[in-house]
Amino acid sequence: MTITTGHPAPEPALATGEDPREFAQVLHAVYDAAMAGERLPARPRSVIGQSWERAAHAGVDPDRGGPSDPIAAADLTERRRSSGLADLLDDLTHGLDAVVRDSPNILVVADADGHVLWRAGTSAVRRRADHLGFVEGASWAEGAVGTNAIGTALASGRAVQVFSAEHFVRTHHAWTCTGAPIHDPRTGGLLGAVDVSGPASSIHPATVALVDSVARLAEARLQIAHHDQLDMLRSVAAPILARAGRPALAVDEFGWVAAVDRVPPRRRIVLPSDVAPDRMHVAGLGLCDLEPLPGGWLVRPADVESRTGTTVVITDEPDGRAIVTVRTTDGEWAHRATPRHRDLLAQLAVHPEGRSAAELASTIFDDPTRTVTVRAEMSRLRRTFGGLLTTGPYRFARDLDVTVA
Template sequence: MTTAYRAPEPALTTGEDPREFAQVLHKVYDAAMTGARLPARPRSVIEQSWARALDAGVDPDIGGPADPIAAADLAARRGASGLTELLDDLAHGLDVVLRDSPNILVVADAEGHVLWRAGTSAVRRRADGLGFVEGASWAENAVGTNAIGTALTSGRAVQVFSAEHFVRTHHAWTCTGAPIRDPRTGRTLGVVDVSGPASSIHPATVALVDSVARLAEARLQGAHRDQLDMLRSVAAPILARTGRPALAVDEFGWVAAVDRVEPRRRIALPPDVSPARIVVAGLGLCDVEPLPGGWLVRPAGETVHAGTVVTIGDVVTVTSGDGAWTHSPSPRHRDLLTLLARHRTGMTAAELSTALFNDPTRTVTVRAEMSRLRKVFGGLLATGPYRFADEVSVAA
């Protein structure tokens, strides 16, 4: 899934006086909020955003909820965002507009919650006064027009200046945000934003922020290629032994290797694929079996394959169909797998937390570790509660 790229649009053009433009914007804003005749029209991206904010019931004098999400939820969102590995690149790419400046760097998730901030203590204190804090929602339906929420909604890099913001208390600021998309899925992961006093606006900032976001996407694309290369190296000997047409694909359906199947870039997998016999578009009925970091997909024939067997020891061995692979887990991951092997009906996060730490409240840690395990073992592990899939035989 891809989204057509739209070039970013600065809030004002090079050479335009920000103070004069801000005065015009205030008149336009006041007229729009009171229903009076507009002395000029706002930019279309701003006009459309104002309309959405009004429809959402955002109060231009108060804004949205002031309370940020809890610390545990913030930590979980950070871990699940897919953005952690990009933080250094984003900060380095935008250092030129952050160093010795009143600007703050913000990274938000796909729902508009602020996950990380970076900037001087002075600018962070000013941001605190606006509720621009870690854990706060800056989605349009919470605080109206702003670079984070409007970039998420419009799907493009956005610069919002002064009274283009929907909430009056934000008019002293300018902000520039660009969405970051996962090249594997096309899904938006979040937004990188640079904000500061309205006087710090520069027309080139939106192009810079947008280019840094695109470079971050390129890094994700490179990491994905490396993952496919690793999957290909694991799958090659298995494909050679199967004696049947087969493909090795990652969890998103991107093809790493094929044998006696027409080459293709990607296949459509069900959202919750598991070891089973499923229908794959263009291939028909297929047997799906787990590989480290992906799946072995084989068009169904007359051969009946034995069930998958997981043997847990210092090394975990997975045997399925005509092939086998191994994984060296961390001690904690081995403990988790052993617990699930002993409790085939499954365990909740709280139960696993109690068994591992003698503390039922460390569920965030358990969920994060189980998420990492499921990236390796795929559909061998099920959720709700956590358990080995019914089709899997386990020896511990």
């Protein structure tokens, strides 16, 4: 019932067995040539080269960096509260304790905008981080400080290790950092990133795999919590659905389905952006009555077959498309149809008795054998218009006033 987000395999900055000092010298030569606009003696890794381009386009100064003023304490507190990361702190710190405890490394958790929300490490490493402006509330997005593990992990959507002169700002070249993004399994969107940073000499190829694994475990915990929330919603909704007496679904605030009754099973629906207790259009279900539930919504498709006073107006546009406007006694909504969908709907409008897939294929494509294409297109239309369209044969629901303008 949750989104599974694919993650590219993490790529260490340094190959196993490679000499960090020699590699750092090569990186410095590449960096100096890139900043001077000269021919590069070697090519940076693609994730780094792309990040340098983004940082330059954002106007980051490689000698001075970006703004270092952290956000106010009140804003930091609010960001922590709303980040969705607070419940993961114990998992993140426990999973990375081995590379932070009694070491020169610092552990950082940042939000989706790249602002540092929490830090953990010895007082000595925190003081060194302070000199770089690597403090709670500071922005480490690429647009603020250029290439770095937090900002680049967020921008690229993958775990990344940034070593020495791979950093865009010169003052960061004495550091190595490893970061991985953390996604929200309910939406697939970014929640933030976890990062381990320290002196460049502390680089280890295995660190990026470890940090990435800890981030994935954090996402797994969120996924388990989401399953638990859906189970709770299901227990609340079950007696309501049993008494509803009509097709209905119980969904959480993100549209994930917890329970259904007399509605074709589905994993998720797309709720309107302005969802409210009202009669609204829901993609794939048509006009629905929405009622709040603890932790979600009760969604009940309107019984358009038995309703009178519902009109459908298909208005042609110059490019062959059409605006389909559905008006009921409770309001109206509109959908912009493709030329092919416009032709199918127009056929159903002039044939209220209905048309078979073969009949539609013969009319639309001049080929009665193209029934598979017709069925696929009609399936898409029914996901949009819900109960306004029926099958066996394909037709508009009874008691609808359909006009092609």
